Amino acid sequence: MYRYDEFDHAFVQERVAQFRDQVTRRLNGELTEEEFRPLRLMNGLYLQLHAYMLRVAIPYGVLSSRQLHKLADIATKYDRGYAHFTTRQNLQYNWPRLEDMPDILDELASVEMHALQTSGNCIRNITADQYAGVAADEIEDPRICGEILRQWSSLHPEFSFLPRKFKIAITGSPRDRAAIKLHDIGIVMVRNPAGETGCEFWVGGGQGRTPVIAKCINAFVPRRDMLSYSEAILRVYNMHGRRDNIYKARIKILVNEIGIDEFRRQTDEQWALIRGGALDVPAEEIARITAYFAPPAYEKLAPNPAGFVQKRDSDPAFAAWLRSNVAAHKIPGYAIVNISLKPIGGIPGDATDVQMHVAADLAKRYSFDELRVTHEQNLTFADVRQSDLYDLWRQLGEHGLATPNIGLVSDIIACPGLDYCALANARSIPVAQRISERFADLKRQHDIGDLKIKISGCINACGHHHVGHIGILGVDKKGTEFYQITLGGSADENASIGEILGAAFSYDEVVDAVEKVVETYLKIRTGPDENFLAAVRRAGIAPFKDALYAVR
Amino acid sequence: MQYVKNSKISPDEWLHADTDGPLPAAGDLIVPLARWRAEKDQLLARKTRLGVRLASSESPEIIRDDLGRFDLIALEFPVFRDGRAYSYARLLREQYGFKGELRAVGNVLYDQFSFMHRCGFDAYEVQKDIDAQRFSRALSEFTVRYQPDPDGSPSAIELRHQPQRNAKIQRGRP
Known part of the structure; x- marks a missing residue:
């Protein structure tokens, strides 16, 4: 790193x-x-x-x-x-x-950390794919450009007082785990016909009260130009983004108001003035940073060693954890391990000091001393030998870190909501906890399959409800908490905004409503291979609407 | 209010003209954009230096053809969080080649000085006396910058990869 x-x-x-x-x-x-x-x-x-x-x-x-x-x-x-x-x-x-x-x-x-620009109307922390460097389909490690952008954006003299906050996410792989189309700038590392890597720039995505999927503004920006191009986008935004209304101040509103073609024209105009100047990223700097992200010293291993296969085939609980929490690694004999911070009934994303020490020790022992944080509020060990998986699983389990629910119904994103946040209209955490408890049976979760529930306690959408397969938005109705349900949202490379199902549910009703949605999916799916999102996309929201509102 | 020029509290020789009413008969004058547009000939007939004041909604692009007429451009910061004039300053200095005084007016506070300076401002109407007294301190809070500055100060990237330049700067330090 x-x-x-x-x-x-x-x-x-x-x-x-x-x-x-x-x-x-x-x-x-x-x-x-x-x-x-x-x-x-x-x-x-x-x-x-x-x-x-x-x-x-x-x-x-x-x-x-x-x-x-x-x-x-x-x-x-x-x-x-x-x-x-x-x-x-x-x-x-x-x-x-x-x-x-x-x-x-x-x-x-x-320990080389800071809290710079984690808030305010400036360029926020740059986020990236948690499988950086280990995904088989990766074009280039997104952390290289991520670090170049981190430095450039730190106390930028021109862009520290933007109309509103500005978020950048990068993926190096066509499979998007970083929700790049829901960011002010999203970058996909791509390769051009000449075999050079560069950045595909997306602009104007975002959630909040006006959810928008980003639009592609430039399909290939050479890496050496990435800062001048970013600076051109930011300059257009800084000068022309709306400052009269905080809810219309994000770049997505500007892009929508003038249109992506006009926004691109203005960006190109600014870019022409500065391209090839002092902001050029020298090849030596790209090389210097790339060296830090060189692959660790992998051993030459045979895939699926016998001891691992034997444990997998004899211990169903281990097998279930492998199925949901462990992903394929590009190097034979290694695996990517996801650590759920969503124990049944727990607070999504919380970890105790003891758990953090345990995760740190285990990462040192089993994953080259490094770990990643995911935007879905879990942790990832990127480089674990398959032969170590069983021992790692047992030790994680001793500390409540082996819940086998990654990507399943209880792997919920939730904002802090009314339990902490001054902006919230409704509680999020207890709703997540109650849903998690309702689906506590892990076998049932595995039967339901891939399902992302995302909960926000207000329209600012910090809990990403717009892009939840099931989204839940807390609203305040005359002093009482109500929850609006959306279906069919997604934050991946086929990003979509969820559709509102109908009238909101009370705090007491909302968990029943979610369960009803899940049961309806199980009824209408063509088979276990058709996951929740695919079923909603095929059948639309009508069957869910019928199931939920007919009984009311 | 204190006037800071080239990092020092200085006497301000300029007058700000109101949005309407008679212009002062003598003295170097800063006029709002609207008066420049309406009274161009009269203003050019004066034998004094001339400056123009732009609100944060007025991009310097609109006076680009007239830039040679001005010895000073004042850019307004109506509130701390309105950062448009940072971009305007960089455009004026780096793209339009404006060499006159670039003055920050309005909500100008200590914690903005270094950002403003790095975008090309060289004069400030500072609201609080204590901020003005500590102006140089604000500029010295950072020895490392990650972006190239219009005044040619090197960024961390340049220092990393141009050792000669780095050595020169190290030697130049007290």
């Missing part, structure tokens, strides 16, 4: 010193809360319902064991012994004190 050089170290230390000074000026009254607010937000510090919340950046979702140990230590020392992994591959502490903040940032800096 990437390691800081002298410049990166100095930069982050200088940023901590700057924030320490800002906190001092706030505490001594030199800055009003109104003046301090945008400054603290630019460093990931929110004021929530009950306390401050600190959001730590995990660039493109990659962590070393050492970093995860440090994150666990911070949870013990400055918080309440747990932390929360978010849909943007970040980590949140829910109870830190303002006075402790500079010290927390110092501790993060000691």
Whole structure:
């Protein structure tokens, strides 16, 4: 993984010193809360319902064991012994004190981490495919461009006061696990006919109250031009994005209002002015960063070793975990392991300090000292020998980290909702917990198959409800929580926005409604090979509507 | 309010003209864009220096053909979070080659100085005295920058791959 050089170290230390000074000026009254607010937000510090919340950046979702140990230590020392992994591959502490903040940032800096631009109207943490470097169909490791963009976007002098927040996601593989079409800029690494790798740029995707699928703005930008091209897009947005209405300020609204062709024309016009200049990424820099993401020292192994096959065939619980949580690796004899942070009845994405230490130790032992955070709020060990899978599974299980439910009905994305968030209209976490408990029977979950439920506690859509196969949106009706259900959303390479099923359900009714939807799917599916999303796409929402609203 | 020019608190020799009413008879004058458009001839007939003030909704592109007429361009920051003028400043300096004074006016606070400076501003109407007094400190908070600056200061990428330049800068440091 990437390691800081002298410049990166100095930069982050200088940023901590700057924030320490800002906190001092706030505490001594030199800055009003109104003046301090945008400054603290630019460093990931929110004021929530009950306390401050600190959001730590995990660039493109990659962590070393050492970093995860440090994150666990911070949870013990400055918080309440747990932390929360978010849909943007970040980590949140829910109870830190303002006075402790500079010290927390110092501790993060000691392991090459920071909270830069995890909030505010600036370019946020760059996210990427959690299978970076290990997916068989990958064109190029997305973390290389991710790191180049991370550096370029850090305290950008021109783009730190954009109309609204700006999110970039990258996938190196045509199979999209990073939801790139739901980002302000989405990048797909591609290869041109000459065999060179480059970036396919998508622009104007997003969720919130106006969900939009991104549009392709440029099918091939050479890597050396990726910063000048990004800068051109951002400059058009910074000058022309709407600032009169916070709900219309994202780039998706600008792209929709002027049209993708006009947006492309303006971008090209700006790009022509700066292309080939100081923003060119030199080949030496691409090579320098690429070297950090060189494959680890894989052993030459035979696939499916006998001991592994024997355990798989004799232990059904292990086999079930392999089926849902373990994915194919590009190197024979290795596997990709997904660690569910969605135990039955648990809070999606939460991990205790002990669990974080355990995951860090196991990653060190079994996966080259590295792990990834997924946008679906789980963890990934990218490089595990198949022969180690059984031991790893047993040790994960001892700490509640082996729930075999990745991609299944209880692998729910949920925002913090009304339990923490000042913007929420309704609770999300307890709805996720109750659905998870309703489908606690893992055999039943495996029978149902691939099903992504996503829950947001308000229209800002942090829980990605628009792109859930089943989406649940909490709304407030005269002081009471209600939940609107959408069907057929998807965040992958065939992204789609879910369709609203009908009238919203009360907090008490919503879990029954979800179960009814699932039962209806089981009834109408052509067979176990037709997953939930495929069935909805084939049959439409009518059968689900009939099933749900006929009984009311 | 304090006026900072080239990192130092300085006396401000310029007057801001109101949106209407009679123009001051003498003195270097900054006029709103609307007055420039309406009273061009009268303004050019003055023997004083001339500046134009652009609101954050007014792109410098609209005065591109007139840039040679101005010794100063003032760009407004109506609120902290309105960052349009950062792009305008870079366009003026890097693309339109404007060499006169580029002045930040409006909500101009300590924590913006380094961003503004790096986008090409060289003059500031600073709201708080204490911010103005610490102007140079704001510019020295970072020794590393990840983006190339219009003033030619090297980015981390350039320093990494141009060792001669790096050595020169290291030597130049106190």
